[in-house]
Amino acid sequence: xxxxxxxxxxxxxxxxxxxxxxxxxxxxxxxxxxxxxxxxxxxxxxxxxxxxxxxxxxxxxxxxxxxxxxxxxxxxxxxxxxxxxxxxxxxxxxxxxxxxxxxxxxxxxxxxxxxxxxxxxxxxxxxxxxxxxxxxxxxxxx
Amino acid sequence: xxxxxxxxxxxxxxxxxxxxxxxxxxxxxxxxxxxxxxxxxxxxxxxxxxxxxxxxxxxxxxxxxxxxxxxxxxxxxxxxxxxxxxxxxxxxxxxxxxxxxxxxxxxxxxxxxxxxxxxxxxxxxxxxxxxxxxxxxxxxxx
Numbered sequence: 603x604x605x606x607x608x609x610x611x612x613x614x615x616x617x618x619x620x621x622x623x624x625x626x627x628x629x630x631x632x633x634x635x636x637x638x639x640x641x642x643x644x645x646x647x648x649x650x651x652x653x654x655x656x657x658x659x660x661x662x663x664x665x666x667x668x669x670x671x672x673x674x675x676x677x678x679x680x681x682x683x684x685x686x687x688x689x690x691x692x693x694x695x696x697x698x699x700x701x702x703x704x705x706x707x708x709x710x711x712x713x714x715x716x717x718x719x720x721x722x723x724x725x726x727x728x729x730x731x732x733x734x735x736x737x738x739x740x741x742x743x744x
Numbered sequence: 745x746x747x748x749x750x751x752x753x754x755x756x757x758x759x760x761x762x763x764x765x766x767x768x769x770x771x772x773x774x775x776x777x778x779x780x781x782x783x784x785x786x787x788x789x790x791x792x793x794x795x796x797x798x799x800x801x802x803x804x805x806x807x808x809x810x811x812x813x814x815x816x817x818x819x820x821x822x823x824x825x826x827x828x829x830x831x832x833x834x835x836x837x838x839x840x841x842x843x844x845x846x847x848x849x850x851x852x853x854x855x856x857x858x859x860x861x862x863x864x865x866x867x868x869x870x871x872x873x874x875x876x877x878x879x880x881x882x883x884x885x886x
Contacts, residue, residue: 631773635826
């Protein structure tokens with residue numbers, strides 16, 4: 603487990619979505635896009651209810667996330683980051699995290715009020731094991 | 745197998761990257777970003793050399809791709825598409841496809857000249873089995 607380099611923080615805290623991969627019971631990849639946040643070198647995200655990705659992560663914590671930058675690298679290609687690691691799922695606190703994300707993704711005056719289940723959804727913390735992609739976060743990780 | 749709805753064509757042919765998931769030998773997800781194209785309702789991409797994703801797809805053709813739009817949906821959330829399906833890998837023709845993509849991703853006057861191995865890389869065709877996300881392609885697929 604390794605904290606992400608600080609160079610990745612601005613990208614994680616942009617309005618780019620996190621493309622999150624979990625594994626279905628048959629081992630096939632399940633892919634969705636979510637709002638993400640930065641917490642002490644980890645990527646965090648939330649779900650307001652029990653979704654397929656939460657079920658998947660509880661059975662198999664292996665996870666991957668990629669984030670696409672709108673910056674163009676010196677090579678002329680778009681910068682992006684991928685993270686592979688292990689997910690820790692916590693029950694509760696999902697709604698609060700989503701509301702916090704909403705002020706960034708939708709704007710500071712947003713009135714985003716998602717419905718959450720009685721357990722107040724779920725928080726997920728991704729502990730990175732490997733990172734890659736194209737951008738300053740890669741040079742920093744080497 | 746199902747062709748993607750025409751509503752997805754503009755997104756696939758934008759300058760958004762394809763976030764491609766393949767499966768490593770141990771079943772863990774492998775995630776990279778690639779240039780993608782549209783061919784008759786399939787998503788296609790290329791590699792100029794034998795990369796991990798090509799090796800993975802030859803062993804296990806299960807694949808997922810997500811693409812992030814810069815359009816905001818009526819719900820206020822960013823539109824995106826995910827596709828899950830099966831990949832067909834063809835040897836050769838990788839360089840030609842990459843050059844074609846480069847004129848879109850880097851600009852019509854680009855002089856992108858990637859190195860390719862003697863086999864001229866690989867083309868990958870993704871035959872969709874399920875699609876999801878948020879956007880007009882979902883309403884069309886229902």
